Amino acid sequence: MPADSADEKPGRVVVVAGPTAVGKGTVTRRLLERYPDVYLSVSATTRKPRPGEVDGVHYFFWSPEQFDAAIDRGDMLEWAIVHGQHRYGTPRSAVEAARAEGRSVILEIDLDGARQVRRTMPGAHSVFLAPPSWEVLVERLVGRGTEPPEEQERRLATARVEMAAESEFDVTIVNDDLDEAVGALAREAGLDHA
Ligand code: 5GP
Helix, strand or coil: CCCCHHHCCCCCEEEEECCCCCCHHHHHHHHHHHCCCCEECCCEECCCCCCCCCECCCEEECCHHHHHHHHHCCCEEEEEEECCCEEEEEEHHHHHHHHHCCCCEEEECCHHHHHHHHHHCCCCEEEEEECCCHHHHHHHHHHHCCCCHHHHHHHHHHHHHHHCCHHHCCEEEECCCHHHHHHHHHHHCCCCCC
16 A cells, blocks of 8 residues: 555645646646646746736745745745746645545646755656657757747757656656547546546
8 A cells, every 4th residue: 555645546646747838737737628627836046037927826926034934944846946946836735635635736837946846745657748850859948938048048958858767757748649648648647537
């Protein structure tokens, strides 16, 4: 028997990681539309909001001082410096509250964060969301045009490291067909009753 109740149904914790621009946001948003009871963790970050991003919805946009204080209080389930720049992390309390209600929880986090969760929550499932190919990933990142070229380079450098870590994860889901990827993630989250 797994030591952690995260492996029991309902209320599974699923970590979703994968390289930049692979479509983690799109897949998890679609999952939420289908299964509104799932709790998608809202991360905190020290980066500035992009146009259209809303504080408390897409992220909690914190100052470095706010982030320091949260770490000091032990309020972060995990946190990491992503793309060598800003800090991102998962506030612990909302995740614990959702689990206490028996809800499945999705954490959309980076490789470093996934490793931390694997250590601290052994019952969590880890999913690696992979692109159909490296070329497709580059096309998606450049095509979405939300980052300047220098930032794109930085993200591709991180992506190379993340792609090399695929075998650490419990399962790989290739994000080729969106509906299939969502279905596969739903099964991992113990939601495939449909
Ligand atoms: P973006 O700046 O594009 O919103 O996010 C960049 C990356 O930060 C995401 O691809 C994701 O891997 C990572 N990230 C987002 N939230 C968290 C978090 O709470 N913890 C960790 N460790 N990484 C996160």
